[in-house]
Amino acid sequence: MSATINAPITGTHAKVRRAALSGFFGSALEYYDFLIYGSASALIFGRLFFPESGASATLLSVATFGVAYVARPFGAVLWGHIGDRFGRRRALVLTIALMGVATFLIGLLPTYESIGWAAPALLVFLRLVQGLSAGGESPGSTSLTVEHAPEGRRAYYTSFTMSGMQFGIALGSLVFIPIALLPESALFSWGWRIPFLASGVFTIVAYLLRRKLEEPETFISMRDEGERARLPIAVLLKDHWRTTARVLLLSTINVVGTIFNVFALSYGSQHGIPSAVMLAVVSFGNLAAMVMSPIAGRLSDRWGRRTPFVIGSIGSTLCIALLFVAIDAGNIPLIYLFGVLGIGVFYAIPITVGATWYPEQFPAACRYTGMAVALMLGILLSGFAPAIAQGFGANGANWGPAILLCAAVALVSSVVALIAPETYRVTKDLLGVKRRRD
Known part of the structure; x- marks a missing residue:
C-alpha cells in the first residue's frame, strides 16, 4: 500500500501516510469482524446458538447481526466525545482494542448445547460490544485522515480507510471458504471458531499503528486556542442538526452493502448455489472494491462529491437486482x-x-461526533436490512423486499446528494463553517 500513496516528501506526508495505514488496518479489522459474523450468522449460528427455534433459527441468528447496529449510535456519542474533547488518537486506540477483544472472545464462546440460553445471551452481549466500538472506528479514522491530508487529496487518502474495509470483508470471505468446506462435525465444533480467533493478528497490527499516530494540526490548534466544545453532542444537536440529518440520509446507501454481503449469501445458499461460490463472489467483489476505492477517491478530488456518489448509488442497486436474477437462474458466471x-x-x-x-x-469542534452519530444512525437500517429482507421475503425465499430496500435508500441518498453542499474545493479551515443554512 505504501507504494501507492504518493505525495511530496514532507513531515505532513509521513503523518498522512501513517493515518492512512492506521485507517486501513483499523477498518480491515472492523469489517473482517463484520463479514465473519455475518457469514456465521447466515450459515452456522442458527444451529449452534438457537437449535430449538426450528425454521426461525436462521432469522434469529441473522437478527443478532443487527444487534450491533443498535449499540453503534451510543458508541458514536461516547467515542465522538472522547475524540473531540481529548484527541482523535486516544479514541481510536481504545476502539481498536475493545473491538479486537470482543471478536476474539466470540471465538471462545460455549454453544447452546453446553450452557443453554446463556450461550446466545453471551453472543448478543459481545456483539453489542463490537457495535459499541465500531461506533467510533471508521468515523474517527476518516475524520483524522481528512484533517491530516493535503488540500485537493482528501478523498484519495481517506479512500484507504475504505480499501481496508473492503480488504477486511474480502479476507473474511476467503477465510470462510475453506471453513465452509469442512465436514459438518469439524465445522460446527471447532472450525467456525478459527476466523474469530485469527482476528487477534489484525488487532495487534492496528493497535501498534494507532499508538504511533499524531494528532492533526486542526485538533492541536483547536485545543491550544481553547475552542474545544465541552459537550460536542450538544453543539451538534443545537447548531448542526440539519447537517446531521443530511449525512444520516446519505449514509443509508450502506444498506446495499449488507444486502450483498449477508442476505445474498444466505439467499444463494438456500437456492442451490454452493456456499463456497457465494463466499467467493463476496470476496472477489470486495477485493475489486479495495482497488476501486483509491480510484474513486482521485475522481472525487477532481470532479467533486455529488456526481460520483449518485452514479455509484444507482448503479450498485441495479447490479444487485441482476445478481439475484442470476442466482435464481443458477448462472454462476453472471x-x-x-x-x-x-x-x-x-x-x-x-x-x-x-x-x-x-x-x-x-466543523472541527464536533467533527468526530457529527461524523460518528450521523453515520451510525444512518447505517442502523443496514444492520437490520438482512433480517428485514429475510422476514418479509418469506424467510429468505423471495428477494423482492431486499431490492425494494436497496432501491429506496439509493433514491433517498441520491436526492439528498444532489442538494448537499459541494466541499471538495473548500479548504480545511473553512470546512463546516456556518456560511450555509446549517
Missing part, C-alpha cells in the same frame, strides 16, 4: 459478473466519496 460489478465498482464509489464528504460537512 453471479460473479454482477456481484463484482455491483460491489467492486459501483458500490465502492459512494462509500469512498462519503468517507470524505461526511466529515467535511462538520
Whole structure:
C-alpha cells in the first residue's frame, strides 16, 4: 500500500501516510469482524446458538447481526466525545482494542448445547460490544485522515480507510471458504471458531499503528486556542442538526452493502448455489472494491462529491437486482459478473466519496461526533436490512423486499446528494463553517 500513496516528501506526508495505514488496518479489522459474523450468522449460528427455534433459527441468528447496529449510535456519542474533547488518537486506540477483544472472545464462546440460553445471551452481549466500538472506528479514522491530508487529496487518502474495509470483508470471505468446506462435525465444533480467533493478528497490527499516530494540526490548534466544545453532542444537536440529518440520509446507501454481503449469501445458499461460490463472489467483489476505492477517491478530488456518489448509488442497486436474477437462474458466471460489478465498482464509489464528504460537512469542534452519530444512525437500517429482507421475503425465499430496500435508500441518498453542499474545493479551515443554512 505504501507504494501507492504518493505525495511530496514532507513531515505532513509521513503523518498522512501513517493515518492512512492506521485507517486501513483499523477498518480491515472492523469489517473482517463484520463479514465473519455475518457469514456465521447466515450459515452456522442458527444451529449452534438457537437449535430449538426450528425454521426461525436462521432469522434469529441473522437478527443478532443487527444487534450491533443498535449499540453503534451510543458508541458514536461516547467515542465522538472522547475524540473531540481529548484527541482523535486516544479514541481510536481504545476502539481498536475493545473491538479486537470482543471478536476474539466470540471465538471462545460455549454453544447452546453446553450452557443453554446463556450461550446466545453471551453472543448478543459481545456483539453489542463490537457495535459499541465500531461506533467510533471508521468515523474517527476518516475524520483524522481528512484533517491530516493535503488540500485537493482528501478523498484519495481517506479512500484507504475504505480499501481496508473492503480488504477486511474480502479476507473474511476467503477465510470462510475453506471453513465452509469442512465436514459438518469439524465445522460446527471447532472450525467456525478459527476466523474469530485469527482476528487477534489484525488487532495487534492496528493497535501498534494507532499508538504511533499524531494528532492533526486542526485538533492541536483547536485545543491550544481553547475552542474545544465541552459537550460536542450538544453543539451538534443545537447548531448542526440539519447537517446531521443530511449525512444520516446519505449514509443509508450502506444498506446495499449488507444486502450483498449477508442476505445474498444466505439467499444463494438456500437456492442451490454452493456456499463456497457465494463466499467467493463476496470476496472477489470486495477485493475489486479495495482497488476501486483509491480510484474513486482521485475522481472525487477532481470532479467533486455529488456526481460520483449518485452514479455509484444507482448503479450498485441495479447490479444487485441482476445478481439475484442470476442466482435464481443458477448462472454462476453472471453471479460473479454482477456481484463484482455491483460491489467492486459501483458500490465502492459512494462509500469512498462519503468517507470524505461526511466529515467535511462538520466543523472541527464536533467533527468526530457529527461524523460518528450521523453515520451510525444512518447505517442502523443496514444492520437490520438482512433480517428485514429475510422476514418479509418469506424467510429468505423471495428477494423482492431486499431490492425494494436497496432501491429506496439509493433514491433517498441520491436526492439528498444532489442538494448537499459541494466541499471538495473548500479548504480545511473553512470546512463546516456556518456560511450555509446549517
